[in-house]
Amino acid sequence: MTFEFPKSLDDLPISSPKWVGKPVNRVEDPQLVTGKTEFIDNITLPGMVHCAILHSPHAHARIKSIDMSRAAALLGVVATLTGEDAERWSRPMYTTPQGWGGYVLATDKVRFVGEPVAAVAATSRYIAEDALELIDVEYEPIDPIVDAFSAAQPGSPKVFEEHDDNIMYQRVFTWGEVDESFQKADHVYKESFRWNRVGANPLETFGVISEWDLVDDTLTCRGAFQTASFMAMGRAATFRLPSNKVRFIAQPHGGSFGGKGGGRGTDITLMLSRKAAGRPVKWIEDRMEYLSSGGSQAWDRHYEASIAVNDDGTVTALRVKLLDDMGATAEGFGATGAVKPMASFTGCYAIPNAEYDLTLVATNKLPASPYRGMGPPPHNFVLEQMMDIAARDLGLDPAEMRRRNFIPADQFPYIIASGNEYDSGEYEAALDKVLEMAGYEQLRREQEEARAQGRHVGIGVVSTIEPGVFDWNAYTVIGTQGIGIPEGVTVAIDTMGKITARVGFALEGQGQYTVVTQLLAEYFGVELEDVRVVLADNLSAPPNFGPGGSRLGVAITGAVLGAAQRLTEKLTKVAAKLFEVQPEDVELLDGMLRVKSVPESQLSVANAAAIMLNRSDMLPPDVDPSPQATFAWTAPGRVEPDEQGRVKSYLTAANACHLVMVEVDPDTGQVEILKYYIADDCGTRLNPANVEGMVQGAVAQGVGATLLEEYVYDDDGQLLTASFMDYLLPTIHEVPFPEKAALVTPSPFTPLGAKGAGESAIHTTPAAIMCAINDALLPLGVRAKEVPASPNRLWKLIQGASG
Amino acid sequence: MAAKRDIRLTVNGVAYEATVEPRMTLVDMLRGELGLTGTHVGCEHGVCGACTVLMDGRAVRSCIMLAVQADGADFMTIEGLASREGELHPIQQAFIEERGLQCGFCTPGFMMSILELLQETPDPTDDEIKDALGGAICRCTGYESILKSVRSAAKKLLAPAS
Numbered sequence: 004m005t006f007e008f009p010k011s012l013d014d015l016p017i018s019s020p021k022w023v024g025k026p027v028n029r030v031e032d033p034q035l036v037t038g039k040t041e042f043i044d045n046i047t048l049p050g051m052v053h054c055a056i057l058h059s060p061h062a063h064a065r066i067k068s069i070d071m072s073r074a075a076a077l078l079g080v081v082a083t084l085t086g087e088d089a090e091r092w093s094r095p096m097y098t099t100p101q102g103w104g105g106y107v108l109a110t111d112k113v114r115f116v117g118e119p120v121a122a123v124a125a126t127s128r129y130i131a132e133d134a135l136e137l138i139d140v141e142y143e144p145i146d147p148i149v150d151a152f153s154a155a156q157p158g159s160p161k162v163f164e165e166h167d168d169n170i171m172y173q174r175v176f177t178w179g180e181v182d183e184s185f186q187k188a189d190h191v192y193k194e195s196f197r198w199n200r201v202g203a204n205p206l207e208t209f210g211v212i213s214e215w216d217l218v219d220d221t222l223t224c225r226g227a228f229q230t231a232s233f234m235a236m237g238r239a240a241t242f243r244l245p246s247n248k249v250r251f252i253a254q255p256h257g258g259s260f261g262g263k264g265g266g267r268g269t270d271i272t273l274m275l276s277r278k279a280a281g282r283p284v285k286w287i288e289d290r291m292e293y294l295s296s297g298g299s300q301a302w303d304r305h306y307e308a309s310i311a312v313n314d315d316g317t318v319t320a321l322r323v324k325l326l327d328d329m330g331a332t333a334e335g336f337g338a339t340g341a342v343k344p345m346a347s348f349t350g351c352y353a354i355p356n357a358e359y360d361l362t363l364v365a366t367n368k369l370p371a372s373p374y375r376g377m378g379p380p381p382h383n384f385v386l387e388q389m390m391d392i393a394a395r396d397l398g399l400d401p402a403e404m405r406r407r408n409f410i411p412a413d414q415f416p417y418i419i420a421s422g423n424e425y426d427s428g429e430y431e432a433a434l435d436k437v438l439e440m441a442g443y444e445q446l447r448r449e450q451e452e453a454r455a456q457g458r459h460v461g462i463g464v465v466s467t468i469e470p471g472v473f474d475w476n477a478y479t480v481i482g483t484q485g486i487g488i489p490e491g492v493t494v495a496i497d498t499m500g501k502i503t504a505r506v507g508f509a510l511e512g513q514g515q516y517t518v519v520t521q522l523l524a525e526y527f528g529v530e531l532e533d534v535r536v537v538l539a540d541n542l543s544a545p546p547n548f549g550p551g552g553s554r555l556g557v558a559i560t561g562a563v564l565g566a567a568q569r570l571t572e573k574l575t576k577v578a579a580k581l582f583e584v585q586p587e588d589v590e591l592l593d594g595m596l597r598v599k600s601v602p603e604s605q606l607s608v609a610n611a612a613a614i615m616l617n618r619s620d621m622l623p624p625d626v627d628p629s630p631q632a633t634f635a636w637t638a639p640g641r642v643e644p645d646e647q648g649r650v651k652s653y654l655t656a657a658n659a660c661h662l663v664m665v666e667v668d669p670d671t672g673q674v675e676i677l678k679y680y681i682a683d684d685c686g687t688r689l690n691p692a693n694v695e696g697m698v699q700g701a702v703a704q705g706v707g708a709t710l711l712e713e714y715v716y717d718d719d720g721q722l723l724t725a726s727f728m729d730y731l732l733p734t735i736h737e738v739p740f741p742e743k744a745a746l747v748t749p750s751p752f753t754p755l756g757a758k759g760a761g762e763s764a765i766h767t768t769p770a771a772i773m774c775a776i777n778d779a780l781l782p783l784g785v786r787a788k789e790v791p792a793s794p795n796r797l798w799k800l801i802q803g804a805s806g
Numbered sequence: 807m808a809a810k811r812d813i814r815l816t817v818n819g820v821a822y823e824a825t826v827e828p829r830m831t832l833v834d835m836l837r838g839e840l841g842l843t844g845t846h847v848g849c850e851h852g853v854c855g856a857c858t859v860l861m862d863g864r865a866v867r868s869c870i871m872l873a874v875q876a877d878g879a880d881f882m883t884i885e886g887l888a889s890r891e892g893e894l895h896p897i898q899q900a901f902i903e904e905r906g907l908q909c910g911f912c913t914p915g916f917m918m919s920i921l922e923l924l925q926e927t928p929d930p931t932d933d934e935i936k937d938a939l940g941g942a943i944c945r946c947t948g949y950e951s952i953l954k955s956v957r958s959a960a961k962k963l964l965a966p967a968s
């Protein structure tokens with residue numbers, strides 16, 4: 004059976020859409036606003052004990068001995084755990100690239116400050132933390148390797164003795180005639196940039212409750228899992244257990260943004276439970292643990308970039324060299340962030356030739372994690388600075404420079420130099436929209452006036468791509484496996500005609516349960532209240548992955564529509580038998596199964612389901628009495644990459660254009676955002692309020708990354724920003740509220756034409772703000788090349804200029 | 807370990823007695839001892855505001871207070887915001903309508919600060935709202951919809967009951 008997915012809202016079986024495409028209130032919210040949602044830390048199980056983890060105070064040290072005896076003797080301590088247990092019971096952590104990790108508790112040596120060394124389970128969290136103070140560890144410190152460039156030098160001291168050096172991965176990808184293009188170009192521009200570590204910091208840290216049933220060797224974990232099924236599979240491999248003995252229940256969680264982490268905490272609590280005779284063991288990561296040893300840090304990058312440009316502003320080639328400091332191990336898929344830029348390497352531009360020289364290096368810092376956007380935000384910052392540098396030298400307006408290089412609207416689907424295919428786009432229309440909203444010419448005049456008064460005001464105009472609908476095939480170059488990521492749903496109609504959808508992912512904040520509800524209410528012509536979405540654990544859910552890589556909105560839409568169509572086929576047969584016609588003569592419209600030629604002959608979906616369940620005498624012979632259907636969707640047409648890593652990976656390419664006006668105060672280095680405009684095109688908006696919320700939230704994270712947030716390590720590898728006093732998240736005072744416009748260029752490849760939209764503005768905001776800052780600094784003759792452009796950093800830069 | 811202490815307090819109109827270690831934080835008592843898990847913990851060091859509750863009408867951060875400091879006080883937490891019959895408070899309604907939340911983890915804390923604000927300043931300016939909420943962190947929404955929620959809640963509360 005082949006599926007024809009509805010291409011637009013008009014193709015749904017309704018006369019006019021009532022729910023989809025409307026900003027309906029979220030079904031999640033009543034529970035959330037009353038404090039009733041079951042976050043992991045709200046759960047207490049009978050016999051549950053609490054875990055606390057001892058972390059390494061050293062960046063690099065050999066462990067000479069660990070003595071748990073005093074801790075074990077403390078009243079209330081139920082079990083203790085060290086690397087020896089991990090070695091006995093588990094496999095080393097899975098890493099990408101492979102072979103760059105150890106066990107979840109350090110064995111021979113520690114490789115970063117915060118690395119788990121030992122753990123305790125006790126009757127209260129207070130006692131468990133007391134017990135940590137009674138653990139005696141003898142360390143022999145080794146010189147830490149903190150600087151990425153030195154770490155990458157031949158002969159550098161090593162993070163892993165078993166490797167030849169600290170280079171986790173090195174490869175040059177060449178796409179097209181790069182050398183020739185640079186030789187032939189009228190102009191070549193070259194610059195280096197630095198992006199410092201930032202990260203997700205969802206407001207809820209990771210938490211888990213694990214049980215290891217010793218009688219039948221089954222594991223049960225409840226937790227703040229972003230991808231529960233995926234985590235479960237990993238645990239089966241780690242503990243060499245049959246995968247159907249590992250049950251994962253995802254709790255609703257307080258955000259993730261890719262950086263929830265949790266692999267280590269899950270394994271540690273599992274082994275503690277095993278030691279505690281199977282009692283449930285709870286671990287709630289505290290914020291300082293999250294910042295120093297959790298899924299908190301991403302993108303520690305040193306860039307060199309060059310572009311080849313002709314006199315008319317056309318860019319013919321782009322070269323990017325990246326040294327990405329991955330920290331101590333390659334656990335947790337942080338390396339994917341360095342590969343993902345290949346999905347949108349040349350941005351919105353038709354740059355035919357490109358080269359990516361990529362090196363991942365190990366140092367004694369926290370292993371890098373994924374973070375919203377997964378890697379392109381720093382790459383976009385670099386690319387857009389280069390566009391501005393070229394524009395300035397050629398005397399072109401930055402907006403015009405971009406316009407001259409945009410992929411034209413009539414060229415889609417368009418395959419970019421690095422191999423990904425963009426589905427559709429109207430980049431010039433988005434730019435025009437932003438320029439119009441901003442009153443661009445007037446804004447430039449205002450800037451001139453401000454400059455004449457000695458003020459440092461600048462404007463940035465930037466367009467970017469958000470690759471949507473992640474697929475593993477994008478990452479095979481660093482050792483991930485598989486092509487295609489199914490996302491499934493089971494839809495059931497009960498005897499009272501109510502609809503239940505079973506999914507495998509928990510609430511995380513994106514409003515996906517609402518989207519599922521909207522789609523089903525629309526398809527079957529019922530009210531939102533008639534639909535309920537429930538969570539299934541990994542063993543009872545249809546194949547699923549969950550949120551990640553801006554995929555879930557599109558994927559779950561495909562799944563719901565597929566399941567609804569399957570279910571409709573069954574219901575249609577029931578109606579056909581009742582009306583004594585052929586199934587082809589029956590159609591679903593507005594919740595009614597009607598005989599096409601005799602519209603009065605109609606049966607409601609609810610009644611058809613009730614007949615199936617309660618009247619076997621009326622059941623067609625080829626229909627079982629089950630008004631349920633399951634469908635798992637995956638992106639079509641995905642294959643393996645070619646020898647240069649080129650592949651159609653991300654199915655959709657959303658586009659955004661941001662225009663920012665800032666003022667830099669030369670006396671303090673403070674940046675004030677004066678004006679901000681956004682035109683955003685993510686295709687069909689299934690719930691426009693969801694999308695707007697994503698855009699605004701991602702602007703905030705972008706502002707944080709560009710101006711405030713930074714993980715700072717000192718030369719000894721000590722983290723200096725291990726609290727919210729030092730790692731500065733944006734508050735309501737720092738976040739601008741841009742004027743936003745929505746453009747809709749539907750995707751020709753996805754159900755209903757929606758595009759991945761979850762990462763959103765974080766792709767664009769840092770690049771746009773940095774372009775604006777550099778425009779402001781232009782009269783001073785300096786250029787900010789390091790993110791975050793914190794007051795301290797900008798002030799020093801400006802002082803250097805005038806000094 | 808210091809001897810446990812007996813304390814009495816009122817939360818959402820209900821009187822409680824508890825026996826706690828002097829070192830136990832207020833939030834751990836509310837959540838762990840009294841089972842009022844609607845108050846969340848985001849940082850445990852007084853920066854994020856997720857744990858905000860009203861103590862004798864004032865917003866306090868329950869992660870950096872001790873339970874013993876609560877002896878004799880009258881508290882309001884998120885569980886006390888809707889009516890006992892389940893009718894949502896105008897602030898809650900406003901958050902739903904204006905999308906003042908995404909993951910919802912910060913929401914109870916924000917709502918407590920907003921309740922304090924609107925009790926003192928029923929018709930706040932945007933600057934007053936920002937000042938009242940400037941010490942709290944939401945990682946999801948980017949704050950715009952929270953600001954709108956406060957404006958809308960203020961309007962609802964000011965409107966004569968119909």
Ligand code: FES
Pocket residue numbers: 846847848849850851852853854855856857858867868869870
């Ligand atoms: S949890 Fe209390 S302020 Fe963050």
Ligand code: FES
Pocket residue numbers: 206257258512906907908909910911912913943944945946947
């Ligand atoms: S809604 Fe997620 S932190 Fe505020």
